[in-house]
Amino acid sequence: MNYFDEISLDNPDNAELIEEQQYQDYLRKQNEIYTEEKSIERFLRNQLCVLALKKLPDLEKRVFFLAVIKKQTLNSICESLNLSKVEVSNLKRISYQHFVENLKELKKSSNKVGGNNE
Secondary structure: OOHHHHOOOOOHHHHHHHHHHHHHHHHHHHHHHHHHHHHHHHHHHHHHHHHHHHOOOHHHHHHHHHHHHOOOOHHHHHHHHOOOHHHHHHHHHHHHHHHHHHHHHHHHHHHHHOOOOO
16 A cells, blocks of 8 residues: 555545645746746847847947946946047937837837737
8 A cells, every 4th residue: 555545535634735735736837827927028128128229329329338237427438438428418318219219119010010009
């Protein structure tokens, strides 16, 4: 006689343990699905951000990268690119605007491709 032969569903304690295990398995599965969906969403969002960044003109891309990704100060960016504070400030503002426009355009086109017209 092995261990499983001793388990009886007629015993309320055993039935409760099995039900609890099934519920835990269900929750674990739902969490795995949720985590996978979030991971895919994060991947797609990151891919759209990379594409939006790539579409920027070269100098805007460099300023945006240094300011947003590297979180460098205005002075540091000015020194790196040999530009004035006014030039860097303007490029930073314009690059933000263009990045957001690119991102919106990419999201809109990805929604059309996916059949999710909002």
